[in-house]
Every structure is written in structure tokens, then in C-alpha cells.
Amino acid sequence: MGAAGWHQDPRPLLRPAPDLDLAALDRGATPGWDAGKDAAEEYVVERGRLLSELQERLFADGRTGGRRAVLLVVQGLDTAGKGGIVRHVIGMVDPQGVALRAFGVPTAEERRHHYLWRVRRALPGPGLIGVFDRSHYEDVLVARVEGLVKEWVWSRRYAEINRFEREIVDGGTTVVKVALLVSRDEQGVRLMERLDRPDKRWKWNPGDVDTRAKWDAYQQAYADVFTHTSTDAAPWHVVPADKKWYARLAVTELLTQALVDLDLDWPRPSWRLETQKHRLAATMSAGALATAERKAAEKLPEVARAEAEFDEAVAAAADVGGDDGGGSGRPAGWA
Ligand code: AMP
Ligand code: MG
Numbered sequence: 001m002g003a004a005g006w007h008q009d010p011r012p013l014l015r016p017a018p019d020l021d022l023a024a025l026d027r028g029a030t031p032g033w034d035a036g037k038d039a040a041e042e043y044v045v046e047r048g049r050l051l052s053e054l055q056e057r058l059f060a061d062g063r064t065g066g067r068r069a070v071l072l073v074v075q076g077l078d079t080a081g082k083g084g085i086v087r088h089v090i091g092m093v094d095p096q097g098v099a100l101r102a103f104g105v106p107t108a109e110e111r112r113h114h115y116l117w118r119v120r121r122a123l124p125g126p127g128l129i130g131v132f133d134r135s136h137y138e139d140v141l142v143a144r145v146e147g148l149v150k151e152w153v154w155s156r157r158y159a160e161i162n163r164f165e166r167e168i169v170d171g172g173t174t175v176v177k178v179a180l181l182v183s184r185d186e187q188g189v190r191l192m193e194r195l196d197r198p199d200k201r202w203k204w205n206p207g208d209v210d211t212r213a214k215w216d217a218y219q220q221a222y223a224d225v226f227t228h229t230s231t232d233a234a235p236w237h238v239v240p241a242d243k244k245w246y247a248r249l250a251v252t253e254l255l256t257q258a259l260v261d262l263d264l265d266w267p268r269p270s271w272r273l274e275t276q277k278h279r280l281a282a283t284m285s286a287g288a289l290a291t292a293e294r295k296a297a298e299k300l301p302e303v304a305r306a307e308a309e310f311d312e313a314v315a316a317a318a319d320v321g322g323d324d325g326g327g328s329g330r331p332a333g334w335a
Contacts, residue, residue: 004039008032009321010250011257014237016226022219027183028242032321033249040249047252048092050313054259055093055129057266062127064267067172070258071123071130072251075137075225076180077218078208079190080241081248082133085180088248089255090131099124102133115139115157116164123168129255130173136161137225145217158228165234174258175234178251179222180241184215253320260317 010032033040061068072090074082090098101122110118116136124130140161144154165175182190191208194200211218230236237254241247281289 004035004043006032006253006321007034010253011237014239014250014254015235016230016238018227020223020226020238022181022223022226025181025238025240027181027186027240029240030243030246031240033246037243037245040245044088044092044249044252047256050310050317051252051256051259052093053310054256054262054264054314055097057264058129058259058262059094059097059127060267061264062125066267067126068262069124069126069128069130069173070255070262071132071168071173071175072255073132073135073137073175073177074180074251075135075141075178075222076241077182077187078205078211079187079194080180080182081244082180084244085178085248085251086131086133089252090129092252093129097128099128099130100133101131103135103138115143116160119164124173126172136164137229140225141218141221142211144221145214158224161229162231162234165229165231169233174262176237176254176258177230177234178237178239178254179226180239180247181222182241184212186242187212256317257320260314 008031013032035043058066058068058070074085076082086100090100099122103118103122106115106118119132119136122130122132139149140154140157143149144151169175191204191212194204226236226238237250239247239250284292
């Protein structure tokens with residue numbers, strides 16, 4: 001990486017502490033990052049290259065019998081920047097390897113099923129990065145605050161969600177959960193922008209003001225989500241989101257690290273290279289063979305260089321947060 005970087009590993013830093021006080025959290029903070037916006041944007045571009053290469057390896061793994069996948073769960077109130085994460089972070093990787101699902105008000109068919117039914121169906125298959133824009137957490141957030149179900153119903157869901165996620169993780173999917181937290185003021189500004197700007201007005205929903213009016217209830221519901229469902233198998237990351245560049249930086253890093261942890265390599269072929277080269281060569285003209293050889297000679301050094309750079313970037317990513325011993329992050333808090 002260049003000079004600017006994380007001074008603390010955002011993974012432990014953004015995990016909700018047991019005594020997390022949401023009311024006291026500075027949503028304009030940039031925990032773990034002091035280098036400012038421009039440096040963050042540069043860093044994201046660089047990370048994007050690594051992320052994209054990692055994603056390609058994950059995809060290849062899935063195509064050759066691997067079972068692994070990654071699921072990014074993005075939660076947040078209106079205007080928290082969920083769509084921006086999809087566009088700016090997920091937009092850096094090959095769409096072919098992405099399974100994106102936005103969860104809205106359940107359809108008539110979805111309502112006939114258990115609330116996890118639609119979620120199970122949207123889980124990423126092997127080799128894919130799944131992205132949930134909202135998720136099963138709405139069933140303990142909006143469902144609770146709006147009183148769509150009784151307390152004895154939603155209060156049992158935390159344990160059920162933990163079991164569900166444990167099952168997903170045991171099946172080979174890394175679950176990365178991020179909650180984007182905007183301040184009430186910033187939400188007001190962003191909502192007003194939706195009304196003011198003709199190019200944003202389509203996002204306006206009159207109900208957004210009613211939801212906003214229940215701010216405290218939503219904060220409480222989020223706090224309980226963090227208390228009850230931040231497990232070792234699938235921990236939460238509480239991301240301050242008043243600065244969009246920070247939220248994108250943080251999610252980019254969390255996702256990249258999740259892929260780095262998979263320790264992905266290109267799949268090992270089940271056939272012998274020499275045998276297959278002979279077979280193919282036997283079908284080619286001398287001219288075409290010479291062309292292929294020339295291309296290989298031209299391209300291979302470049303490929304080797306890129307692979308070496310990739311290996312270096314992966315190794316460097318492993319000790320994000322600098323040389324202060326690592327793992328030194330305090331959980332959120334963010335002080
Ligand atoms: P948006 O993400 O702005 O397109 O809006 C989606 C809407 O669907 C939000 O108002 C969510 O609260 C709502 N929604 C998502 N999941 C559920 C759910 N399980 N039950 C009720 N409403 C939901
Ligand atoms: Mg909306």
C-alpha cells in the first residue's frame with residue numbers, strides 16, 4: 001500500500017462492544033483512518049483491484065467444486081448509503097460473480113412463508129459474493145418498531161437468526177454484516193436532498209418521514225440487534241456513515257479482508273497439463289502453434305508479475321492496521 005492506510009484494523013475496531021451506547025456514537029467519525037477523504041478514495045481504488053482479483057479466484061473455486069461463498073449483509077435506515085455501497089464497493093468486481101438482493105416489504109407470496117424463507121432462497125451459491133441490501137434483520141427492526149408482529153414473536157427471532165447464520169457459515173459462507181449508522185441530522189439533510197433534487201426525487205417515499213419520526217425506537221432496535229446477534233460466527237460491524245467515503249472505505253476493507261481470509265488460490269486442474277497441451281497441439285497448424293507460443297512468451301512474464309504483486313498485496317493486507325502489533329483495535333466505542 002501507499003503511505004496512507006489504516007492505523008488500526010477496522011475489523012475489531014468496528015465490532016460492537018457489549019456496552020455499546022448508540023446514542024453516544026459519533027456518526028461522523030472515521031475510526032481507524034486519519035488520512036482523510038482523498039487518501040481514502042485512492043486506497044479504495046487500490047483495494048478494488050485486489051478485491052476484484054480475489055473475487056475472480058473465489059468464482060473459479062466455485063466453478064471447480066469449491067463450496068465457499070461470501071455474504072455481505074448491509075443494514076441501515078433510509079439514506080444510510082446502502083445503495084452507494086452496492087454501487088461503489090460491489091461495483092468494483094465482476095457482476096457475474098455477484099448475487100445481489102434488495103429486501104423490501106414482503107410480497108403476498110413471501111408473507112405466506114416463514115420470514116427466513118425468502119432469505120434462504122437469496123443466499124449466494126458457491127463462488128459468489130452475495131449482497132443483501134436490507135435482510136432478515138428487518139424482521140427484528142421494522143417488524144418490531146412498526147408492531148407488525150408481537151413482542152413474543154420478534155424477541156425469539158434473535159436466537160433463530162443466530163442459528164440460521166451459524167448454519168450458513170458452517171456451509172462454507174463467510175458472513176460479513178455491516179450496519180451503516182447515520183446521524184439524525186444527516187438523515188434529515190439527505191432526505192431533503194431527495195425532495196430538492198429532481199434526479200433523486202424518485203427515491204422519496206412519504207413513509208420515510210414516519211419512519212424518521214420513530215428514530216429512537218429504531219435506534220433501540222438496532223442496539224438490540226447488536227447485543228443479540230453479533231456472534232463469533234457472524235459478527236456485526238458498526239460503521240459510522242455520515243461520511244460516505246468512510247463507509248465505503250470501511251466496507252471495502254471488511255469485504256477484502258473476508259476474501260483474503262479464504263486463502264484463495266487458483267483451482268488445481270484435475271487433468272495433466274502436458275497431456276492436454278499435446279492433445280490440443282495435435283489439432284493445430286504449425287502457424288497457429290507458433291502464434292500461441294509467441295503469445296505465451298510475451299504474456300507470461302506479465303502474468304507472473306501480476307501474480308507476485310497479488311501475493312504481496314494479500315500478505316500486506318493480512319497486517320492491516322500498521323505495525324503497532326495488530327489486533328489492537330478497541331471495539332466500537334470508536335473513541
Ligand atoms: P427501500 O430499501 O428504501 O427500497 O425500502 C424497502 C422497504 O421495505 C423499507 O421500508 C423496509 O423497512 C421494508 N421492509 C424490508 N423488509 C421488510 C420486512 N421483512 N417486513 C416489513 N417491511 C420490510
Ligand atoms: Mg427507501
